Structure formats: structure tokens, C-alpha cells
Amino acid sequence: MFINKMIFSAKHNSGFLCTAIILLIFITGCGNRSQSHSGGSKSKDTLSASQAVQGINIEKVSKAKFTAVGSVRIALPKDAGPVLKNISALFVRQVQQRCKAKVAEDLDAALTVELAIEPGIGAEGFRIEDGKAGTIRIIGNDERGTLYGIGKFLRTSRYDQGGFTAGTWRGTSVPEKPVRGIYLATHFHNFYESAPVAEVQQYVEDLALWGYNALLVWYPMNIFSGFDDPVAVEYRDRLHAILNVARAIGLDAAYGEIANGGYSTSPDSIRAVKCINHGAQFEVDVCPSKPGGTEYVLKNAAKLLQEFADVKPKYYFIWPYDNGGCNCEKCQPWGTNGFLRMARLMAEQQRKFNPESRTILGTWLFSPTEWLEINKMFSVQPPEWVDYMMNEWLNDRTTPVGSPGGFPALSFPEITMLAWQPWGGYGATPLPERYQAEWRNRSRSLSGGFPYSEGIYDDINKVMFAQFYWQPDRSAADILKEYISFEYSPDVVDDITRAVGILERNHKRDEIQRSAEEAFLLIQKSEEKMTLQAQLAWRWRILALRALIDQEIFRTTPPPVFKQVNSRGRYTATIYRGEALSQAFTELSVIYHAEKTDREDVNEVWMLPPKVLIGNRKTP
Numbered sequence: 001m002f003i004n005k006m007i008f009s010a011k012h013n014s015g016f017l018c019t020a021i022i023l024l025i026f027i028t029g030c031g032n033r034s035q036s037h038s039g040g041s042k043s044k045d046t047l048s049a050s051q052a053v054q055g056i057n058i059e060k061v062s063k064a065k066f067t068a069v070g071s072v073r074i075a076l077p078k079d080a081g082p083v084l085k086n087i088s089a090l091f092v093r094q095v096q097q098r099c100k101a102k103v104a105e106d107l108d109a110a111l112t113v114e115l116a117i118e119p120g121i122g123a124e125g126f127r128i129e130d131g132k133a134g135t136i137r138i139i140g141n142d143e144r145g146t147l148y149g150i151g152k153f154l155r156t157s158r159y160d161q162g163g164f165t166a167g168t169w170r171g172t173s174v175p176e177k178p179v180r181g182i183y184l185a186t187h188f189h190n191f192y193e194s195a196p197v198a199e200v201q202q203y204v205e206d207l208a209l210w211g212y213n214a215l216l217v218w219y220p221m222n223i224f225s226g227f228d229d230p231v232a233v234e235y236r237d238r239l240h241a242i243l244n245v246a247r248a249i250g251l252d253a254a255y256g257e258i259a260n261g262g263y264s265t266s267p268d269s270i271r272a273v274k275c276i277n278h279g280a281q282f283e284v285d286v287c288p289s290k291p292g293g294t295e296y297v298l299k300n301a302a303k304l305l306q307e308f309a310d311v312k313p314k315y316y317f318i319w320p321y322d323n324g325g326c327n328c329e330k331c332q333p334w335g336t337n338g339f340l341r342m343a344r345l346m347a348e349q350q351r352k353f354n355p356e357s358r359t360i361l362g363t364w365l366f367s368p369t370e371w372l373e374i375n376k377m378f379s380v381q382p383p384e385w386v387d388y389m390m391n392e393w394l395n396d397r398t399t400p401v402g403s404p405g406g407f408p409a410l411s412f413p414e415i416t417m418l419a420w421q422p423w424g425g426y427g428a429t430p431l432p433e434r435y436q437a438e439w440r441n442r443s444r445s446l447s448g449g450f451p452y453s454e455g456i457y458d459d460i461n462k463v464m465f466a467q468f469y470w471q472p473d474r475s476a477a478d479i480l481k482e483y484i485s486f487e488y489s490p491d492v493v494d495d496i497t498r499a500v501g502i503l504e505r506n507h508k509r510d511e512i513q514r515s516a517e518e519a520f521l522l523i524q525k526s527e528e529k530m531t532l533q534a535q536l537a538w539r540w541r542i543l544a545l546r547a548l549i550d551q552e553i554f555r556t557t558p559p560p561v562f563k564q565v566n567s568r569g570r571y572t573a574t575i576y577r578g579e580a581l582s583q584a585f586t587e588l589s590v591i592y593h594a595e596k597t598d599r600e601d602v603n604e605v606w607m608l609p610p611k612v613l614i615g616n617r618k619t620p
């Protein structure tokens with residue numbers, strides 16, 4: 001999972017661009033659909049958006065004056081459990097890495113931030129209010145509410161006035177969509193797989209502050225020789241480390257499986273017949289109709305259920321295609337035949353291990369016929385073993401018929417690969433206007449979703465969806481302003497908003513306009529107003545490098561680019577000229593921890609920034 005080699009990779013260059021254009025064309029409306037959960041197990045968290053607690057968002061500004069302070073006392077309730085203590089520690093880290101102020105429980109400080117839990121605000125919601133003189137109270141409806149309240153408080157505070165200056169935002173905020181997940185793909189030697197695990201853990205905590213409440217990971221069975229392969233064991237340890245940090249601050253764990261995946265050693269006798277036009281398929285994928293095929297898949301799935309039982313996954317994904325699928329006579333059409341047979345068995349098996357866990361059935365890369373057919377099947381008899389459907393809008397564009405069986409629908413937005421090769425190779429990829437348009441068309445039909453990410457370069461896009469799920473009518477522009485104020489400085493909001501707009505319009509690499517020079521100037525001018533901590537943070541470096549790279553590419557005419565291929569004709573790099581670009585791409589590689597990434601690998605090549613020719617050398 002998902003989108004492994006995907007529709008793009010392993011293809012030639014024009015394939016990538018074509019798909020990107022298709023994605024651009026098909027931002028189509030899919031109407032306002034109401035959903036009622038008509039079958040299966042009903043519980044609060046499976047309610048659709050329209051049935052969920054309505055988000056409340058009441059904002060006001062504090063009259064209390066707070067000036068910059070050098071120390072902050074954090075006060076926890078006497079009965080604070082480990083989750084609240086971890087959330088408090090996250091607040092301490094965030095403040096101390098942004099300014100010189102000290103934060104601790106036992107300080108005699110001019111400012112006290114008091115954490116409290118008071119049910120009644122609304123599930124996962126929070127309230128920020130003034131307490132007695134010199135005290136600000138962050139009150140969560142529950143532990144998660146406190147986490148999100150701290151996030152809001154951090155984002156509306158300042159770090160550049162000689163210490164910590166408490167924000168003046170006061171009010172109540174409750175999320176509207178119940179499922180606000182993020183999928184971090186840990187593969188291809190991308191950041192999530194290659195960075196020191198502590199960096200990934202911090203990143204998960206940072207994302208949670210924006211409102212995410214579930215973390216999804218996947219175990220790429222196909223690259224291991226078996227469950228006991230030492231590489232697989234190490235890999236599972238890493239997944240545990242990442243999921244554990246999410247759970248430590250109160251988030252839910254989620255993991256997914258291909259309905260017919262296999263290890264690299266899957267027996268030839270049970271291998272699948274390739275499906276055409278359904279994304280990646282590995283030769284190790286398994287046919288459940290062959291003798292022993294179903295048992296092989298279920299046995300492997302059971303071992304993983306046992307392995308991850310300790311993180312109590314709240315959601316269990318079952319995925320049809322890309323990779324996956326079998327086109328043999330007995331399995332086809334996979335999406336509505338072999339896949340559903342297999343998915344039912346996997347769902348029933350997982351409920352034995354984790355009765356509280358919810359099954360999410362994917363329909364990724366279903367054909368239009370399969371999509372119509374599953375709608376028909378589920379409207380006659382919604383299966384007991386499904387709790388949610390993951391219907392990306394690639395489905396909706398063909399037949400806007402809502403969610404099969406009326407199950408609550410989750411999205412799987414693509415925020416990470418659009419139109420670039422390599423994906424994060426030119427720095428930050430903010431696309432707020434694009435995702436605003438996409439969201440406007442879909443927001444009412446969803447109970448939430450899990451955006452799909454390959455790296456930290458799409459950070460701004462992740463934040464967009466975290467806040468869209470929280471408050472569906474909040475504008476992308478407003479979210480962006482809050483991001484800029486927090487990560488860069490409240491004093492650069494207008495200039496960086498303008499710069500991001502330019503970067504978005506110049507997103508396509510062969511259509512960069514003269515405005516790239518203005519964006520670079522805006523970035524330079526803004527940097528002077530920022531603290532040293534903000535200037536050195538990776539979130540600034542990837543944005544500043546992006547502006548620099550765009551300007552350099554624009555200024556060198558004709559564009560100095562060519563594609564490098566290996567002896568088998570496979571893409572291995574995009575090549576530019578110039579020292580400035582060379583340094584920029586090198587710095588990005590360091591930020592992404594791309595040292596181990598292999599240009600000759602058909603998948604990993606998408607993770608590497610372009611190469612640069614220096615001087616007159618003909619080859620890099």
C-alpha cells in the first residue's frame with residue numbers, strides 16, 4: 001500500500017505527467033450526499049459526518065495582556081495519566097525548540113499554562129480561557145482535546161520577542177469529522193523509512209497538534225523473504241516505534257493489508273494472474289482461488305495481527321489494487337469477486353484478534369464497472385464485516401453514486417506526488433488552492449480520511465487536510481496563514497502567503513514563470529524578520545530552497561534539464577546545471593535523509609532530488 005509502484009512509477013516520464021493532467025482535469029463535483037449507515041455494526045465512530053457531533057468553533061480574543069516571558073509553568077491535574085503527561089512534554093519541547101523560554105512544572109514563573117479535562121465540550125474538542133491572573137487554561141473534553149488545544153495555543157503564540165508570548169486566541173473548538181488520519185508510507189528509503197526514528201516520532205507529534213487522530217502505516221510484505229527475515233523484523237520494530245509515539249499522545253493506530261499480498265518467497269503454485277490497468281502488481285501476489293492461496297494469505301495476516309495486537313489498531317484496511325489483484329477466471333473481476341471473498345475472511349479474522357477494531361474496505365483503482373457493481377451488491381445487502389469504505393474521488397468521477405451500501409466514506413487524498421519527478425525533489429510542495437477546490441467538492445460526503453504521504457516536503461498539504469477534517473468550512477488561506485505565523489513568524493504572513501501562491505502557480509516544472517523571482521525576493525525579505533530557530537528549521541529550509549530552485553530554473557534558458565536513463569532505458573535522474581542548484585539539491589537530500597536511496601531502484605528514484613552537472617563535464 002498503497003500506490004506502490006503506482007500508476008506513475010515504473011512508467012516512462014510522460015506517464016507521470018499524463019496522470020498529473022488527468023488529476024487536474026478531474027476535480028469534479030460529486031454532489032451532496034447523505035449517508036445512513038444501514039448495515040453492519042453501528043457505533044458512534046461509524047456515524048457519517050452529518051450525524052456526527054457538529055463542530056463548534058467560537059473564537060474570541062483575550063483581554064488579558066501577556067508579554068514575552070523567559071519561563072512558563074505548566075500545571076497538570078493531580079490525576080494526570082501518562083497520555084496527558086506526554087502531551088504536556090510535547091508542549092515543553094515545542095516552546096523550547098522555538099525560543100529560549102524554559103517550561104517546567106516546578107518553575108516560579110510569571111505565566112502559568114494550566115491543563116485540564118472537562119467533559120461536555122464535545123468529543124475531542126477544547127476550550128482556551130483566561131484563568132486567574134497570569135494563568136491561561138487549556139481545557140480538553142478528553143485527553144485528545146487537550147492535545148489539540150495545546151496545538152491551537154502554540155500556533156497563536158509568539159516566539160520572537162525575547163521569550164514566549166502567549167497567544168490571545170480564546171474560545172471553543174470541536175472537530176466535525178470523526179476520522180482524521182494520516183498515512184505515512186514507510187518505504188523506498190523515503191524520510192519515514194530512512195530518517196532516525198526519533199525525527200519521525202517528533203514529526204508524528206507535530207502533525208497531531210493540527211488535529212489528526214489516527215496514524216496509518218503499512219508493512220510491505222513483498223520485499224521480505226518471510227515473517228522472520230531479519231529485515232522484516234527490523235522493519236516491524238520501526239513501525240512499532242512510530243505507532244507507539246502516536247499512541248503515547250492518545251492517537252489511534254491503524255494498519256492495512258493487501259487482500260492478496262505475498263512475501264518474496266510465495267510459492268509459484270499460488271501466484272496471481274496480473275490485472276491490467278489497476279496500478280502496481282507484484283509477481284509475488286497470491287491467487288486465493290488456487291489451492292492453498294487463501295490459507296497462505298490468512299496465515300500471514302494472522303501473524304501480523306498478533307504482532308500489532310499491542311498497539312490495538314482502531315482501523316484495519318483491506319486493499320484491492322496497487323499492489324494486488326488477480327485476474328484468473330475464478331477471481332475476476334477482482335474488485336467485486338476474489339477481493340470481496342478474501343476481504344471478508346480477513347475482516348472476520350481480524351475481529352477475532354481485535355474485536356474493537358473497525359474494518360475499512362478500499363476501492364482504490366476499481367474500474368467503473370466494478371464501482372457500479374459493488375454499489376449494486378452493497379445496496380441489496382450491506383455486508384456485516386465492513387465499517388467504512390475508502391472511496392477516493394477517482395471512483396466518484398466515473399459514477400457519482402455515493403458510498404456503496406451507505407457506509408461512512410473516507411477519502412485517500414493524494415497530497416504527495418502531483419506532477420513532479422522526483423516527488424519532493426525541488427523542496428516544499430504547497431498546493432493550498434488545489435486542495436481547497438478538491439475539498440469543496442467532497443467535504444460533505446466524507447466522515448474523514450487518510451491523506452497519503454511520501455515525505456515531509458508535503459507538510460503544508462497535510463496541515464490543510466488535518467484542518468479541513470476538523471472544520472470543513474475553514475478556508476485553505478486561513479489555515480495557511482496560521483501555519484506561516486507559527487512556523488515562520490506572525491510578521492511574514494502576508495509576504496509568505498503571496499510567495500506560496502506563486503510557488504503553487506509555478507508548480508509544473510516546465511512552466512515556471514518570471515514570478516519565481518518575486519517569490520524568491522519575498523522569501524529573502526521575510527527571513528530577516530524571523531528568529532534564528534525558525535530560519536534553521538527544516539520547514540523553512542524546504543520552502544526557501546524551493547523558491548531558490550524555481551528562480552534558478554527560470555533564469556537558465558533554455559531549461560538546462562535532461563533526463564538520465566540507465567542501460568535498460570529506465571529513468572534514473574533529472575539533470576540540471578549550476579552550482580546554486582547543486583547546493584540546493586544536496587541540502588534537500590540531507591534533510592530527507594536520502595543517503596541510502598538508490599537511483600537504480602525503480603521506486604526509490606522518485607525520492608531523490610535531481611542531479612546537477614558542474615562545469616563542462618558531460619556526465620555527472
Ligand SMILES: [Zn+2]
Nearest residue numbers: 287326328331
Ligand atoms: Zn485468482
